[in-house]
Amino acid sequence: MKFFKFSLLAFLPALVLGQNLTSLLSNTPQLSSLNALLSNYPSVIKTFSNLTNVTILAPSNQALGNYTSNSSTALSVLSSTNQTISDLLTYHILQGKFYASNFSATPKFLPTYLNDSSLSNVTGGQVVEGIVLKNKTYIFSGLLANSSVTQANLNFTGGVVHIIDKVLTIPANISYSAAVTNLTSVAGALNAGNDTNTVDQLHNVTMFAPINSAFQAIGSAVRNLSTKALNNILDYHIVNGTIAYSTDLCNGTRLNALNNETLSIRVQNGSIFVNSAKIVIPDLLVANGVVHIVDNVLNPNNTLATPIPTASSQKVAFQSASAASSIPFTSGITVTPTAFGTGAGFGSMVTTCSPSRQASSKHAPATTSTHSTTSAKTTH
Structure with a gap:
């Protein structure tokens, strides 16, 4: 599972400073599905919560709903490319804190926390591409898939969250x-x-x-x-x-x-x-x-x-x-x-x-x- 592409709607750091990731997810209605998904993977949410200086591309409820409603196709792709839910989630975490204002019309190729050697045979972690097109921020992932940011700059103690409208696609071979x-x-x-x-x-x-x-x-x-x-x-x-x-x-x-x-x-x-x-x-x-x-x-x-x-x-x-x-x-x-x-x-x-x-x-x-x-x- 790979997802997340986001669009740039706001330039002001938003929501409550000082809240941890668990609180942010619980307090953001658009991320209730992601919060529920993570609850099934306590080791993953623990890892997420301990990270600092990160950017999380968080699929919205609708994004996850669209993905899981076609679960047979999604699971087939995961199986055929040896991916796991954990791999998919880590591909949504960027190494470094990037606010909406950090993106521009010049592409940025940003390393993620996906380091599974069977999926990411690149030095420093598999990347996503972030770019602003027509005043909207997009994240491109594998297979030329794009996600747009629908809400930007949600702060938590370890970094920042951008809500995206599609699950990211992990790059395949x-x-x-x-x-x-x-x-x-x-x-x-x-x-x-x-x-x-x-x-x-x-x-x-x-x-x-x-x-x-x-x-x-x-x-x-x-x-x-x-x-x-x-x-x-x-x-x-x-x-x-x-x-x-x-x-x-x-x-x-x-x-x-x-x-x-x-x-x-x-x-x-x-x-x-x-x-x-x-x-x-x-x-x-x-x-x-x-x-x-x-x-x-x-x-x-x-x-x-x-x-x-x-x-x-x-x-x-x-x-x-x-x-x-x-x-x-x-x-x-x-x-x-x-x-x-x-x-x-x-x-x-x-x-x-x-x-x-x-x-x-x-x-x-x-x-x-x-x-x-x-x-x-x-x-x-």
Whole structure:
């Protein structure tokens, strides 16, 4: 279970200063369902109550009601991804105190208390993304799900609570996330290369995942690839050892891909490009890092490919390739149903490099490792 996305309604610290978390939950009618849920997990509420300097994204009664009314779907997702109620709850707790005024149009990627190694293969705790869009604060979680803050700045002795309108979604592994978000060519290519488990188990990953039509556009180039050649292409889309969110992708950043080739980041005309591929949906949070969805398949034999920023679409990086009549690698791959009520968001707004990160991110090399087998957001 993963939930919480919130909207920014107030900038004044609200309610009673000095009350503990148990009192706050008991005194807030909108959180009576959460209070009842926690009463079934005394060890969890004890842990929550002892925390200090935290922000809790608390699902409203309606949010929990929507989630539990579809309990069969929710429990199926929990079971299939080895999640527990405790994991879900800890994903709603941020490390640090963040009032509504701390959020802005520049995304913040904030670590949570979810550190279960089977679900969060990232250093420092799995994150959520907080951003203000159209004067409303949203929290993006796994599978591009968004929650909005409906009431902000409820103080308790250990920190602050924001009430959100949907339960957060715990980020899943790359292969599951690809299937859910219709990146079925990526999911199928990983299967075809016997690469799924290896990629899902990497630590601190950034992946640039091509949309289905990008694979279809180079159908002739991938039709009869050997496993080694396919893995070389896939590895060129993956950076291992460095999580680069959209705010880290500054103009001039160079990243070392898993196959030890270089990826070049360019920021032009308000868009982010990796080589000649444009990021069309950034910051899909996954269990072991982040995925940026791109409109072109990267070619490890054409590392100098550059974009044409003014073009409506980019030329394929495989120069002699022709399009296929169907989407490659999708045979046998089905789109996995997502948990109810998470408000998945897709869109075309990409937030570019944060100015404060320009100096530290530029030309920053990524850690690489040997591979064993060779904002854009719309809110709902």
